[in-house]
Amino acid sequence: MENIFLANAWLILALPFAAFLGIVAFTLGHKRLSGYLTIAGVGGAFLVSVGVLAAVTAGGSVHLSFPWYVLGETHFELGLLIDPLTAIMLIVVTGVSLVVQIYSQGYMHGDPGYSRYFAFMALFTTSMLGLVLAPNFLQLYIFWELVGLCSYLLIGFWYRKPEAAAAAKKAFITTRLGDLGLLIGILLLYWNTGTFSFGGIAQVIAGHTLPEGLITTAAVLVFCGAVGKSAQFPLHVWLPDAMEGPTPVSALIHAATMVAAGVYLVARVFEIFSASPTAMLVVAVIGAITAFLAASMGLVMTDIKRVMAYSTISQLGYMMLALGVGSYLGGVTHLANHAFFKALLFLGAGSVIHATGAQDMDEFSGLGSKMKITAGTLLVGSLSLAGIFPFSGFWSKDEILAGALQRTDNPLLVFLGLVGVLVAGMTAFYIARMWLRTFTGEFRTPAPAGAHGGGHGSHEGHGSVHESPWVMTVPLIALAIPALLSGLLGSDLTGQWYGHFLEGAEFHPESLNPLVAGGSTIVTLGGLFLAWATYSKKWISAPAVQRQFSGVHRWLVNKYYLDDLYLWLIRRVVIGGSDAFQWFDLHIVDGVVNGVGRTLAATGSALREFQTGRVQNYGLAFFGGVVIVVVFTVFLR
Amino acid sequence: MSDPLVTLVFYGIAAVTIVAAIGVVSLRNIYRAALCLVLTFLGVAGVYILLNADFVAVMQVLIYAGAVTTMLLFAIMLTRSPGSPRSNAANRQSGLALFAVLVLVVLLVLALGTAVWPQTAPVAAQSSVDVLAKQLFTTYALPFEIASVLLLAAMVGAIILARED
């Protein structure tokens, strides 16, 4: 604890929280000041995080824990845990958050809820950092719910818009389903190990005293929480709707950090999962299914933010697949790389939306000449997402695919790896489609307000589309740098720094598998080429393909009808069940209760006649009773 | 107690007492009922004498036949309802009460008439007053004092209840 940064790591939590309190208490009326306060708080946290990363690289760590309250034999503890995984997450969270806060100054400019927005953002950053720093399940769960709350508040930031309010509710309730599993899993683990602490649980697991079935159950339950938070199949339906929130929120919460919390959780308690092959298989299968389904839906979406949302779900599935096949390194590095390039993509999309006032790719095209910085940085992000050498996505994706394809002990895992390769191609296609349709081709923006009979705000005519202000473009550039380079940290160029840093002595450097790298690159390039051929050269007619496969297209556009299925289930099962219970309550339960009451009241009215108020009647009854009792006991026994 | 004459006297006193008691509960005129009550009390005093309880017998005559009866007669006079010939009427449940009481009396007489008690030592021929006084002023001194407080409380209570205000 010599290191000044490690000794003061609590500042990482305290600074953004102080910003939140400051805004709520003092500066709600001063918009600019609120924004600066959040930037200052998050910036401070970022600086400390950088120092912490340096210290951890030098071999430092923090294991701090103090009693919160004691209940008999049970100690509930709070604390800080800083290890390599945490250090990387800290950089990702504070870094992306800082960039997003700066960007938000431009994006949210003039919004009436400006101060409230920055207060929520500061609170979210605090909560996310608390989640990352938590040394035990209890604290993690507290912050887990706090980020869920912030997500709810920020999705529904424009709460006057019915879609936003509905999306906020949907996100909250859907993730709550998973959180219930997480809570049960935590309690199950506590019940059997007697501790909430990650280290303590890992020790118990390593002792091989727990039955494997129990570990599997607990791991799958914990994974339920990750499924909800990280929008994995079948609870992924909330994330696309969450795009109703402001775009910087989508970038920070629903792309880079909070949705990655599920992946982080699985990585954090990787010891539990590795102890149960079944649980690992579940993680891998769910991850692969999610990656494929989301990518396929991303192929047909026309809303630019929804493309990003499905891409996020798909990439999160990728990370889960990585963890499921045992590639801890692949999962965590992809989490970090994805955070940067996906935040970049979202902020770029936000820049487009800010400029045109529209989100649907049918409404604009050819913006590249007007928005050079946005187009350029988005290209970097897109290529990184697609996984083109040497962009960051290439390295982690390759790590994941290699990890899956090497698992020749289980054919299913190899198959999942092949699914991953296919998904890489689909990813390349849909992101290229997004970029090409937005920035190339004939210049087109939404028609002026008059022509449509409805408005897109102040953007009138063609000439008004222009590059976003510098507070928005500088963050784009700032994010393009890690999107371009962060992957190199996992490459031979840096001696595979990621691997050494995260896994320490256990790490065995492996050079690139040329078959995997080459194969996936070919598939990716194929996807890019297909998109180029379709949307740039028009060799392939998109509408024709759409007609050809109209059935498939309808399935995809309607999101496999999963939303409708859930809605139907809720209507039928939940509401129908509620009606049945209500009938039962009204007629049976109330009937019994009222019946008991009425019977007693009637009995009372009848018995009341016996109370004459005349003492002699009572006396006669008394002595008559004595006579009867004596006669019975003496003569009739 | 084996003297047949004593036994005969007991039967006589018992007959008078029971008849007088029945008179108390059956005579229509409440004044006559009260007078029968005096006769009953006197009969009971006679029974006490037969039982060697001369002090209790004197108390019986003084308190019951004298004081209580006088109070009863005062109460009857003070609450006289004008023009009520059947001043000692039975109420509506008298038939049922009579039946219950008859059954009870049969049961009690059957039970008590055939009961067997342990034989005891012959009677010491001494005045019961000595023994009684010793008991009352030694072992039972406290209840004795409490009884006097009870009487005081009853006196105060009766005055407060009955005074005109």
Place this chain on the structure above:
Amino acid sequence: MLTLTLNHFLVLGAILFCVGLYGALAKGHAVAVLMGIELMLNSVNITLVGFARFLAPDQLLGQVFAVFVITAAAAEAAVGLAIVLVVYRQRRTVNVEEVDLLKW
């Protein structure tokens, strides 16, 4: 039959008790009810004194109890008759059947 035993006195007490009970239960006049109660108390006294005479003649505990019963009975008669007077003043009646406030 010619030898007096405890049972003779007990039976006498029982008969007196039942007569008194009838008076207490079946009479309308409040004073008559009180008289029935006095009869019952007397019957109990006979029983007590009888037990004292036949079962523990050297201690005479029964007579002690009889003295206390007489005391209590005197107090009861005084208060009871005072209550009768109050009731009569309030309601112009001494018929216990008409005094039935002791109910809902």
